[in-house]
Amino acid sequence: MREPLPADMFDELCPSSLNPIRIGDKWAPLIIRCLEHGPRRFSELRVPLKRVTPKVLTQSLRSLERDGLVRRTVYAEATPHVEYELTPLGRSLLEPLAAACVWTAEHWDELLDARESYDHAARLDPRPSPRTGATASRTPESPAA
Amino acid sequence: MREPLPADMFDELCPSSLNPIRIGDKWAPLIIRCLEHGPRRFSELRVPLKRVTPKVLTQSLRSLERDGLVRRTVYAEATPHVEYELTPLGRSLLEPLAAACVWTAEHWDELLDARESYDHAARLDPRPSPRTGATASRTPESPAA
DNA sequence: ATAACCGGTATCCCGGTGGTAACCGCGGCG
DNA sequence: CGCCGCGGTTACCACCGGGATACCGGTTAT
Numbered sequence: 001m002r003e004p005l006p007a008d009m010f011d012e013l014c015p016s017s018l019n020p021i022r023i024g025d026k027w028a029p030l031i032i033r034c035l036e037h038g039p040r041r042f043s044e045l046r047v048p049l050k051r052v053t054p055k056v057l058t059q060s061l062r063s064l065e066r067d068g069l070v071r072r073t074v075y076a077e078a079t080p081h082v083e084y085e086l087t088p089l090g091r092s093l094l095e096p097l098a099a100a101c102v103w104t105a106e107h108w109d110e111l112l113d114a115r116e117s118y119d120h121a122a123r124l125d126p127r128p129s130p131r132t133g134a135t136a137s138r139t140p141e142s143p144a145a
Numbered sequence: 146m147r148e149p150l151p152a153d154m155f156d157e158l159c160p161s162s163l164n165p166i167r168i169g170d171k172w173a174p175l176i177i178r179c180l181e182h183g184p185r186r187f188s189e190l191r192v193p194l195k196r197v198t199p200k201v202l203t204q205s206l207r208s209l210e211r212d213g214l215v216r217r218t219v220y221a222e223a224t225p226h227v228e229y230e231l232t233p234l235g236r237s238l239l240e241p242l243a244a245a246c247v248w249t250a251e252h253w254d255e256l257l258d259a260r261e262s263y264d265h266a267a268r269l270d271p272r273p274s275p276r277t278g279a280t281a282s283r284t285p286e287s288p289a290a
Numbered sequence: 291a292t293a294a295c296c297g298g299t300a301t302c303c304c305g306g307t308g309g310t311a312a313c314c315g316c317g318g319c320g
Numbered sequence: 321c322g323c324c325g326c327g328g329t330t331a332c333c334a335c336c337g338g339g340a341t342a343c344c345g346g347t348t349a350t
Contacts, residue, residue, distance in 0.1 A: 041326085066259065066264070111234070199297080204337085225347075
């Protein structure tokens with residue numbers, strides 16, 4: 001809980017942006033998962049989210065704060081700092097978020113295969129004008145070539 | 146299944162764009178729900194999705210097709226037409242999609258309240274420079290006024 | 291012949307998201 | 321004193337999603 005977040009928490013190739021199931025803006029789900037096990041400071045979050053610039057991280061955090069999913073607390077003690085943590089409302093998102101992760105884990109390969117074959121077919125058949133790509137099941141029109 | 150889709154299937158104020166849980170692009174979840182009970186033709190989909198221009202609807206359908214979630218079939222019979230239907234992979238999305246809908250239904254009010262009070266506070270306190278907005282819990286710095 | 295329907299495309303445009311880089315005030319510390 | 325880390329902010333900019341409008345080629349209906 002207090003141990004620092006691992007810098008490689010998110011795979012470089014993490015397909016969150018390609019994932020059909022999304023929560024909030026581009027980085028919101030990753031932020032939520034970073035906060036899953038307790039409050040975190042801004043600079044702590046920057047470790048696993050090293051691809052996120054401070055501006056964008058601030059934007060995302062503000063948006064989450066606005067939606068009541070994250071609470072921002074300023075500690076003005078000797079060493080002042082800021083902590084972000086999930087509100088109960090934010091915690092309630094963990095469940096559907098986990099469900100989304102499960103779906104992705106289970107079907108990611110299928111989705112990638114589908115994309116690959118779709119793109120492959122599109123390269124072979126750069127749809128002339130009336131889209132002859134997807135062959136009809138009954139009485140297909142004459143295929144190209 | 147073969148009865149036409151209701152034109153008012155989606156509320157004018159349907160907050161899908163504000164929903165923190167999203168699937169695919171802006172219209173994808175609505176399209177998926179339109180296809181939930183059987184194949185649909187392009188012009189059938191345009192009825193409930195009347196706010197979606199044909200270009201954008203085509204884009205969304207192509208994207209879903211590319212991801213293997215929707216199958217596009219051209220029937221070149223006497224009266225040629227096109228049908229879209231969910232693939233098994235697309236059907237598997239219905240479950241997390243429903244979970245997302247449940248979450249939104251349960252927490253929509255909380256989220257709206259949070260936004261309202263956040264925006265209200267922001268108007269009262271147009272953050273001067275160092276953000277004094279969120280009061281610290283211990284040893285808060287002197288609040289404005 | 292002509293009009294309508296179907297399933298889209300083509301073109302233009304606009305706004306928002308997200309990225310880069312630089313800078314900032316504050317406090318602590320060597 | 322100067323510098324660093326913290327937690328950002330500001331300015332600028334490129335890209336892309338999405339919207340508006342118009343058009344299109346084929347087929348059927350009138």
